[in-house]
Amino acid sequence: MLNTPPHTELRELALRLAFEAGAELVARQPGLSIDAAGVETKTSASDPVSAADRASEKLITDGLTAARPGDGLLGEEGASRPSTTGLTWVIDPLDGTVNYLYGRLDWCVSIAVEDGAGALVGVVHQPRTGLTWSAARGAGAVRNDVALGPLRDVALESALVSTGFSYLPEVRAEQADHLRRLLPVVRDVRRGGSAALDLCSVADGTADAYYEHLIQPWDIAAGSLIAREAGAQIITGTALPHGVLAAAPALAAALVELLAPSTPRRSV
Numbered sequence: 001m002l003n004t005p006p007h008t009e010l011r012e013l014a015l016r017l018a019f020e021a022g023a024e025l026v027a028r029q030p031g032l033s034i035d036a037a038g039v040e041t042k043t044s045a046s047d048p049v050s051a052a053d054r055a056s057e058k059l060i061t062d063g064l065t066a067a068r069p070g071d072g073l074l075g076e077e078g079a080s081r082p083s084t085t086g087l088t089w090v091i092d093p094l095d096g097t098v099n100y101l102y103g104r105l106d107w108c109v110s111i112a113v114e115d116g117a118g119a120l121v122g123v124v125h126q127p128r129t130g131l132t133w134s135a136a137r138g139a140g141a142v143r144n145d146v147a148l149g150p151l152r153d154v155a156l157e158s159a160l161v162s163t164g165f166s167y168l169p170e171v172r173a174e175q176a177d178h179l180r181r182l183l184p185v186v187r188d189v190r191r192g193g194s195a196a197l198d199l200c201s202v203a204d205g206t207a208d209a210y211y212e213h214l215i216q217p218w219d220i221a222a223g224s225l226i227a228r229e230a231g232a233q234i235i236t237g238t239a240l241p242h243g244v245l246a247a248a249p250a251l252a253a254a255l256v257e258l259l260a261p262s263t264p265r266r267s268v
């Protein structure tokens with residue numbers, strides 16, 4: 001059995017580094033914009049990355065390496081290291097990149113650590129609002145130290161549903177088909193631009209559900225644990241191929257039935 005430190009030590013490390021990275025991002029944000037020099041694109045013309053993303057990831061991975069050199073790393077901006085301890089850190093150094101580059105407040109730092117059974121600890125920190133969500137597997141979820149859950153399990157017609165869209169144009173056309181089916185039967189839809197914050201909105205009740213197709217593991221690693229520990233069912237895999245859905249159980253079942261039939265296929 002690997003000598004895994006108690007949740008508290010891992011959670012405190014993730015919180016410390018999320019706050020440090022958040023401060024770095026806040027300091028850099030005024031000098032950046034979506035069309036600033038140095039902002040590049042990744043998977044498509046609408047998928048930006050900046051020096052701020054990379055600086056945040058370096059700050060986090062340097063801190064993790066100093067504290068826990070044997071742990072694995074998986075980061076959105078390229079961090080990758082196999083684990084010798086059974087633990088791997090999954091990092092989105094800036095989730096909500098487009099929002100960040102437009103000078104908006106709705107972006108965050110997302111850090112999770114996983115073992116063989118999935119996420120063990122998750123932290124999502126939104127510097128511009130001072131909100132921080134965190135959870136440890138089996139130990140519940142909090143937002144700024146206030147315990148989260150249980151969730152309202154509302155019917156479809158009363159559900160406020162968050163979602164997001166791929167950066168790939170061909171996938172977006174298919175995702176629009178989902179929206180066409182969803183809009184007439186739910187209370188309303190929100191598109192926030194950060195999967196991590198969307199998952200935390202389910203955890204704290206500021207949304208009833210979140211789903212998205214073709215999302216990346218670093219976008220959802222921490223937020224999925226936080227939502228689950230607040231009482232949400234997290235559906236991925238065969239029930240929702242290439243996607244993730246978080247909601248209270250009955251609502252989750254109703255949404256999967258509505259969404260699963262036509263699932264966007266990965267772009268070839």
Ligand code: LIP
Pocket residue numbers: 076092094095096097098163164165166167193194195196212219
């Ligand atoms: C974002 C996700 C969001 C998705 C966006 C984008 P990024 O991640 O958090 O849910 O809809 O298209 O992928 O690019 O800001 O790290």
